[in-house]
Amino acid sequence: xxxxxxxxxxxxxxxxxxxxxxxxxxxxxxxxxxxxxxxxxxxxxxxxxxxxxxxxxxxxxxxxxxxxxxxxxxxxxxxxxxxxxxxxxxxxxxxxxxxxxxxxxxxxxxxxxxxxxxxxxxxxxxxxxxxxxxxxxxxxxxxxxxxxxxxxxxxxxxxxxxxxxxxxxxxxxxxxxxxxxxxxxxxxxxxxxxxxxxxxxxxxxxxxxxxxxxxxxxxxxxxxxxxxxxxxxxxxxxxxxxxxxxxxxxxxxxxxxxxxxxxxxxxxxxxxxxxxxxxxxxxxxxxxxxxxxxxxxxxxxxxxxxxxxxxxxxxxxxxxxxxxxxxxxxxxxxxxxxxxxxxxxxxxxxxxxxxxxxxxxxxxxxxxxxxxxxxxxxxxxxxxxxxxxxxxxxxxxxxxxxxxxxxxxxxxxxxxxxxxxxxxxxxxxxxxxxxxxxxxxxxxxxxxxxxxxxxxxxxxxxxxxxxxxxxxxxxxxxxxxxxxxxxxxxxxxxxxxxxxxxxxxxxxxxxxxxxxxxxxxxxxxxxxxxxxxxxxxxxxxxxxxxxxxxxxxxxxxxxxxxxxxxxxxxxxxxxxxxxxxxxxxxxxxxxxxxxxxxxxxxxxxxxxxxxxxxxxxxxxxxxxxxxxxxxxxxxxxxxxxxxxxxxxxxxxxxxxxxxxxxxxxxxxxxxxxxxxxxxxxxxxxxxxxxxxxxxx
Numbered sequence: 072x073x074x075x076x077x078x079x080x081x082x083x084x085x086x087x088x089x090x091x092x093x094x095x096x097x098x099x100x101x102x103x104x105x106x107x108x109x110x111x112x113x114x115x116x117x118x119x120x121x122x123x124x125x126x127x128x129x130x131x132x133x134x135x136x137x138x139x140x141x142x143x144x145x146x147x148x149x150x151x152x153x154x155x156x157x158x159x160x161x162x163x164x165x166x167x168x169x170x171x172x173x174x175x176x177x178x179x180x181x182x183x184x185x186x187x188x189x190x191x192x193x194x195x196x197x198x199x200x201x202x203x204x205x206x207x208x209x210x211x212x213x214x215x216x217x218x219x220x221x222x223x224x225x226x227x228x229x230x231x232x233x234x235x236x237x238x239x240x241x242x243x244x245x246x247x248x249x250x251x252x253x254x255x256x257x258x259x260x261x262x263x264x265x266x267x268x269x270x271x272x273x274x275x276x277x278x279x280x281x282x283x284x285x286x287x288x289x290x291x292x293x294x295x296x297x298x299x300x301x302x303x304x305x306x307x308x309x310x311x312x313x314x315x316x317x318x319x320x321x322x323x324x325x326x327x328x329x330x331x332x333x334x335x336x337x338x339x340x341x342x343x344x345x346x347x348x349x350x351x352x353x354x355x356x357x358x359x360x361x362x363x364x365x366x367x368x369x370x371x372x373x374x375x376x377x378x379x380x381x382x383x384x385x386x387x388x389x390x391x392x393x394x395x396x397x398x399x400x401x402x403x404x405x406x407x408x409x410x411x412x413x414x415x416x417x418x419x420x421x422x423x424x425x426x427x428x429x430x431x432x433x434x435x436x437x438x439x440x441x442x443x444x445x446x447x448x449x450x451x452x453x454x455x456x457x458x459x460x461x462x463x464x465x466x467x468x469x470x471x472x473x474x475x476x477x478x479x480x481x482x483x484x485x486x487x488x489x490x491x492x493x494x495x496x497x498x499x500x501x502x503x504x505x506x507x508x509x510x511x512x513x514x515x516x517x518x519x520x521x522x523x524x525x526x527x528x529x530x531x532x533x534x535x536x537x538x539x540x541x542x543x544x545x546x547x548x549x550x551x552x553x554x555x556x557x558x559x560x561x562x563x564x565x566x567x568x569x570x571x572x573x574x575x576x577x578x579x580x581x582x583x584x585x586x587x588x589x590x591x592x593x594x595x596x597x598x599x600x601x602x603x604x605x606x607x608x609x610x611x612x613x614x615x616x617x618x619x620x621x622x623x624x625x626x627x628x629x630x631x632x633x634x635x636x637x638x639x640x641x642x643x644x645x646x647x648x649x650x651x652x653x654x655x656x657x658x659x660x661x662x663x664x665x666x667x668x669x670x671x672x673x674x675x676x677x678x679x680x681x682x683x684x685x686x687x688x689x690x691x692x693x694x695x696x697x698x699x700x701x702x703x704x705x706x707x708x709x710x711x712x713x714x715x716x717x718x719x720x721x722x723x724x725x726x727x728x729x730x731x732x733x734x735x736x737x738x739x740x741x742x743x744x745x746x747x748x749x750x751x752x753x754x755x756x757x758x759x760x761x762x763x764x765x766x767x
Contacts (some may be wrong), residue, residue: 111134118514137165138178141308141599142676143651148645162307171297175309180599182240184233187226191218192660193646193656197609198682200588201615217677225663228670238602240658243665248332249323253403256323256460256479256740257541257546258715263450263476264485264494265711266445269704273505276435277381279472281374281507284433285367286495287466288342288355290366291430293317293645295337302490303596314487321463321482322427324408325399332481334463335428340365343429343523347437348392348456350523351380352425357515372517374507380520381435389437393527394455397537400544409533422523428557430543432465434458441474443708444748447737450475451715452545458662472505484604485712486596489695492710497701545636548715551748553649554707555759560731565766570647570693571727573734574610575618576762577691580754581722582619587696589688592717593643595650596660607651607657608643610691615639622761629765636762688721690714695739699730713737720744722751 080388140162146155167174191214199207220374233239252260264282273279293299302310316522317332320339322330353376359366370377386392400407405704426432434457440446450467452458458465463482468474478488500508506676527534559569574593591611615642618635621627649655664678677683694712714740715726723739736755740746 078348082410086703087183089250100316102629106650113612115297117705119642133165133167134193136161136179137167138180139177139180140165142180146308147648147652151344154369168252170301172294172301172312172315173297174301176303176311176313176601179311179599179601181233181310181638182238182597182603184226184229184653185656185659187218187222188304189654190659191222193453193609193649194660197590197611198641198685200611201590201685204684206681213676214382217675221667221672221675221677222663224670224672225666225675228666229659229662232666234744240662241602242603243333243662244604245481246329247661247665248329251328252330253400255401255540255544257452257458258544259514260480261451261460262478262480262485262714263475263480263712264488264497265446265450265473265491265708265710267440267443267446267473267705268496268499268706269706269709270471272704273501274471274472275505276468276472277374277377278501278505278507279474279499280377280433280435280466281499282469283466283468283474283495284342284377284431285370286365286498287431287491290491290494294319296404299490302486304599310486310596311601312446312600313605314483314598314604317482318487318491319430319480320428320466322461323463323479323481324427325403327404327407328408329401330481333427339428339430341425341429342431342433343426343428343459344377344433344435344520345396345457345459346380346435347386347389348396349383349386350422350426351520352381352523353380353431353516353520355430357517359515369510369512370507371509372515375514375545376517376520377433382521383520383756386522389456392456393525393531393534394538395525395527395530395534396457396459397455397534397541400452400455400458401537401542409530411529416526417431418526422525425523426459427461429462432459432462433465434465434477436469437585438469439471440469443711444550446475447549447550447552447676447713447739448545450477451548451550452541453477455541466766475476480714484594484596485694486598488712491695493696493698493701494699494705496705496710518570547742549740549742549746549748550713551752552708552711552713552735553752553756554733555756557759557763558730558732558734559728560637561763563731567637567640569728570643571610571643572762573693573728574643575615575636575639576755576758577689577724578611578615579619579622579758579762580751583623583758584751584754588619589691589721590685590717592687592690592691593647595647595655596650596655599651600653603653606653608647608650608655609657610646612639612642612645614642624767632765636765673756684719686718688716688718689724690717690721691724693726694725694731696727705729707733707735709733711737713739715739716741720746723747724751724755730749 118474140158149155180301195211195214198210202210229239301312316336317334320336321332321334324333331418340356341352341354344353356365356367398406413423436457457479463479465477502508531660562569562572588611591609593608595606595608597606614635618639621632621635667675696710700712710727714723719741725737727735736752738748738752740748
């Protein structure tokens with residue numbers, strides 16, 4: 072406050088001096104109507120008042136102007152227009168000084184409510200390539216009837232909700248997409264990310280664990296202090312940072328009929344380590360005599376604490392520990408009942424509270440990561456003893472120093488994880504031998520890690536059943552990761568959207584294997600809005616269907632194929648930008664379904680129609696990253712991420728675009744459906760080669 076007061080006085084005094092120098096004294100006398108003081112004194116006082124007042128009002132004016140500017144969406148689709156250029160100039164002029172992590176939260180616009188007509192138009196357009204003529208005519212009739220009757224009531228309900236809430240969708244989305252799901256979390260909900268440094272950097276498990284743990288905790292500390300940089304689009308438009316509030320210190324608690332999130336956020340000051348089925352509590356802060364306050368443990372101190380755990384002779388051997396963590400992998404109603412029983416014992420209650428309130432979990436895996444596809448499966452599932460699936464964030468470090476993260480999806484989206492992983496990948500450092508870099512700072516006296524205890528009499532059969540089911544899931548999920556021969560550079564060189572290009576690769580690969588166009592999900596971020604998360608892009612279209620059919624038709628020329636491809640990508644790109652601006656159809660349709668439930672209405676026919684019952688056989692997403700700007704020692708397989716298929720007979724496909732030359736595909740599917748992730752990966756690779764060939 073004192074600094075602001077000084078700034079105001081400086082500006083006020085400067086204005087007063089200018090008013091005294093300029094020929095304004097007589098004007099000041101006339102305006103104020105006082106002649107008892109010399110004119111130059113009055114002019115100085117007027118200048119002081121105006122300067123002080125204007126400086127006081129400037130931050131408020133800037134905030135209000137910025138809030139208004141953030142409602143403009145023309146920059147998404149018309150970046151070269153004069154209006155957008157003027158908007159960009161004003162955005163730069165209104166740039167806030169001394170940014171804090173959450174300072175823009177109340178300035179971000181509300182997620183808009185699309186018009187009923189536009190949503191139903193988009194929906195009808197997206198289902199047409201999926202249906203035969205007879206089924207489409209019936210669905211069209213159902214949609215038009217909904218537009219005239221039930222849709223009017225439900226639209227009004229959502230518009231009223233929009234006026235009363237920060238985000239009309241967020242609570243509904245959390246419930247419908249996550250908390251009401253009774254399925255098992257591994258593969259079905261949790262997703263994975265992998266972050267491997269080259270072997271010549273380090274293969275030391277303890278050194279790697281200490282480094283990424285330290286920088287993860289430092290990232291958390293920065294969040295608590297509000298100094299984590301705000302994520303921005305084009306380095307100008309701020310995104311919602313609310314997801315960072317549930318990234319740390321958070322657990323999804325099983326409950327019937329709906330789970331709930333429990334977060335300690337900035338209050339949590341410990342983490343949990345899992346090794347050989349044993350759990351340890353480690354305090355992340357210790358008193359620093361020199362600073363006169365608690366300070367985060369250093370990399371060296373964390374290394375020493377982890378070494379104590381690694382060499383703990385009091386812990387039972389792995390073959391004598393129970394796979395209690397496997398309980399979190401069960402159907403949510405089953406786990407909810409078992410958790411309630413565990414809580415009846417004070418020892419178990421204390422252990423559960425420690426795990427669920429921890430900032431983060433670190434899991435030591437006793438095996439090497441294996442090849443990149445096997446590593447994905449291992450991070451996905453663990454062995455029943457090393458993954459606490461309820462936990463928002465679990466770091467996994469393999470014996471060979473490779474690492475990854477298992478993430479409970481309700482807590483965060485991939486865009487939040489990208490910011491965290493880039494933070495620690497760009498900062499972790501090692502000696503030439505791959506060890507931590509020690510310091511000359513005197514060691515602090517630290518509280519030793521505390522092994523957590525369980526009393527599991529009466530639970531062993533439940534644990535064995537849970538572990539057996541998890542291992543069956545691990546066996547049945549198929550994972551395949553590969554790097555094709557080129558990245559985003561080629562589509563850019565032929566003036567095509569890279570994201571749209573990669574989506575068409577997926578469409579072509581699926582068509583060639585299954586000879587059908589299916590409902591496709593692509594994730595788009597809506598973090599331009601307060602509490603925004605995602606919207607569904609439906610990248611398939613009538614044009615993309617014609618294009619995939621043309622690719623293996625010898626009677627269609629390359630020129631016609633290129634023309635169809637361009638039109639298909641233009642459609643996908645337009646749809647994606649509309650979704651980013653809050654104008655997709657899926658979340659709006661979901662909102663109207665949720666509204667009908669709250670109103671006690673009979674389920675509208677729209678939601679009973681065949682078109683609505685389709686599953687997303689292709690679930691896709693681009694894993695965002697800007698890691699190449701750090702010029703790190705990474706290879707093709709250093710950065711990956713993926714998720715499970717959302718349909719039993721479908722695929723989960725994540726693609727990581729590293730730069731113009733490097734691209735990774737992460738493919739998952741269920742073996743019991745007769746699908747093969749490797750087969751689909753090979754089809755993707757061939758599609759990439761064939762698509763490039765039509766331009767040559």
